Amino acid sequence: MAHGRRFIARLRNLLTNERVEQELAREVASHLALLADDFEREGMAREEAQLAARRAYGGVEQAKQAHRDERSVLWIEQTVQDLRYGLRTLRMSPGFTITAVFTLALGIGACTAIFSLVNAVLIRSLPYGDPGRLVYLYTPLPQFHLPPEVFSPTYADFYDLKKDCHSFEDMTMFGQSVFSLAWQGTAERVSTARVDGDFFQTFQATPELGRTISADDNQLGHDRVAVISHALWQSMFGSASDILRRSLVLDGKSYQIVGVMPPGLEYPHNTDLAYGESQYKTTQVWVPLALTPKQMADRDNANASVVARLKLGVSLAQAQAEMAATMARLDKLHDPQMRGWGALIESFVDSTVGHVRRLLWLLLGAVAIVLLIACGNAANLLLARAAGRMRELGVRVALGAGRSRIIRQLITESLLIGLTGGAIGVAFAYLFLRILPLFNPGNIPRLNEASLDTHVLLFTVGVSLLTSLLTGILPALAVSRINLTDFLATTSSRSVAGAHTRVQGALIVAESALVVVLLASAGLFIRSYINVESVDTGFSQSTVTVNIGLDPRYGHPQAVAFFRNFFARLQALPGVEAVGAVSNLPLSNSDDLRMFAVEGYPNQKTQLAEARWVTPNYFSAMRIPLIAGRLFAADEKPGAHTILINQSFAKKYFAGRNAIGGRVTRQDDHAQWNTVVGVIGDVRNNSLEEPAEPQIYEPDMEFAGGNIAILSSLPASSLAATIRAVLHSLDASLAAGDVRTMGDLESAATAQRRFQTSLLTVFAAIALFLALVGLYGLMAYSVSRRSREVGIRMALGAQRSDVLALILGKAALLLGLGLASGLIASWFATRAIQAFLFGVDRHDPITILSVCALLEVSGLIAAIIPARRAASIDPMQALRSE
């Protein structure tokens, strides 16, 4: 009961309008004063009169309460009335209702879907305590002209920073490895983080079971412990309760399982670290980093990432200043050849989602445009209907319904439409989220966690309300301008309808303009995507690659022998054309950058090339063409110091001279010169969107594990099965990781483009569809309004073709105005998408022409149905009908 009373009290508060309350108090006071005045006039003393006034008035609070009750009862009553009336009128015109609801549902659904993405990726907090205080630390060395994120602190610098910087609460260093995890006679490749004792504390991550990795575990000799992910615990151990008494075998070594992390904690993900392990989406195992004292004192090498948590109240800039000062001091401890180490602190959250923020806001902008167009359409429908209902509304005004009451009625109707549209929109968004994983470009963190949570639903409700107001406001304003005497005098709604048609026309122009902006953007995205797809990668798409690493049971000679045998077995398979190996596959986000010097060239200290070790057959396995000279021979002598370079290298460093026979050395030891024996085709190693860098290939005559490339005429899936079978027959405990075709890698490299292009294109298509529906609706409406006029024209001798031209001309005019303003808007708006374009100018004439043609043609097609209806009007009937 108490609940019920509180609910009523709250409802009443909601209904209690402050202004009305004040006025009531004022009125009661005035009433009492007047009463008292009269009593005083009858001879009472002032105070006595006031008392008498109160008596005569009765309970002041009761009176106020009665006033309130009456007010709110009426409010509720009227709302119920409005709702009932609204539902009835909406039911009476199902065509209108369905169109309006469906239009808004499309707009709201698109908005909800994209917002749920934004919510999952940008808004929902990362599960690491207070993630806003987490930062990455880098120590960039500017002389290399490389992105600063390449330079994580060296081991020795890390320990000094940790000791000397007081801006941080915690600081951790961790590396990444891919291990073969042996399990029941087979093996699986798992991404593993090697972490120091502060890793879990820095991330404020507590285990679901057991404990995390401590500083003691990082002591050499005590480091055979592992923490596993919830997913691994489930998939491999079936959520066994005795998990803490079990162990894992990683690369042939046994690790005691000491803890299980909760679901969702799988840091680092492949999207987290700019230069991290990129082949595995999540980390499944954490083991101690366990550095040797020698490593801990190493000031030249860095093979780990550093994350720290800022102390409460310390800003990023303060921490940056402190770290810079510390690094300036530490710089002097470095090799004199390698000085100038800087300090850079980057927000963890920005690093995690920064690269997709722009894209997501862009998509949200696109769906906002779709929603605006949907609102325009719904407003147009409501306007058309309001014009048809002028008589009804006019009569209601004449009968004493206040203007505010009529406006409220109309807003109630648009609210009904908007909220129903919102509900259906949520269903659309749900469907969208079901198919979203198919589009997942793989580099948007937490994309698959997008869901319709409370945030999203609140957003949808807000958007639906806003939409209802936007669509309801124009008709409501139009109605509130009804001039009663004019209306009653003319007994016709023509004059008002004329004004409406102009507003409706303006809405269509605005809608088409917005569509032009979306179409132009989508067109530019499509052109960019085509450009990227047509880039020559330099390698064959059908080559199958696999990653195989041996565990420590194999010494180097055994490993070399193992792979010679393995390659021979593969090579002997029918259909296999070539088997090669490489240190880093193209487009796999991993590269060795090498400083070098070229004989007879004015060398810069910091010139860099992408360097790869390859087996002689690698080029045929990848179908990388030989341009000049020769490839590595099957028995290339390592002592011969031969190398191959790519065309870009030759063009830049051997311009105007023959590269073959030219000599190249690593910059750090001029002692050893390598001779160029051949020039091969450029390969896009990093990205399809940047030109190929200078590349160097060295022969790997003792391949002992890594990436293997196989060219064959077999289908990729059957080849993969064969590779696994061959590997299993040689050693059952080895795992074949990452079996992919080069086409898969290329596809992954263009995935984000595909994602953004398909989404934007879908939104542009929805927008175009909505605008066409709007145009069709307006033309059909105006034809029905003008049937009398058309009848007169025809009676006076106008041909059907004239009528057709009249209606189509009007549609063309609206479209033309929309196109013109849309093109002007696009001219400026496309600046927002400049950064997303590839190989196409944002004012690309082909795109603009196609957009114009598409809009004009589809617009005229939409208009031709009502135009033909107008042309088929029977003049006699039209004239008689009124």
Add this chain to the structure above:
Amino acid sequence: MKKTPIQILQGTLDLMILRTLATMGPQHAYGIASRLQQVSGDALNLNQGTIYPALVRIEQHGWTRGSWGKTENNREAKYYGITKAGLLALDEETERWRQMAGVVEKLLAKEQ
């Protein structure tokens, strides 16, 4: 015979207020209440505050329009004036009341 104050029949207060306003022009709540008491010769059991819900109801129907003004004694007061819709409603309500009263009257006459 001792006069016992009568209770107001549901809905009749609205009618009485409309009638008062139609006859006397715009009035404040006190004026309306005084007029009702005066006409009824104290037969009505009417606390002056009792008329407020009726005033709200009538105003929300659009039958009256309120505005603030000064009394002759220079006190501020909210004046209620009847609207066209109010006049229409008054006619309707009056007609309905007459019919109702007629029916009741006839019934009572027969029973006697």
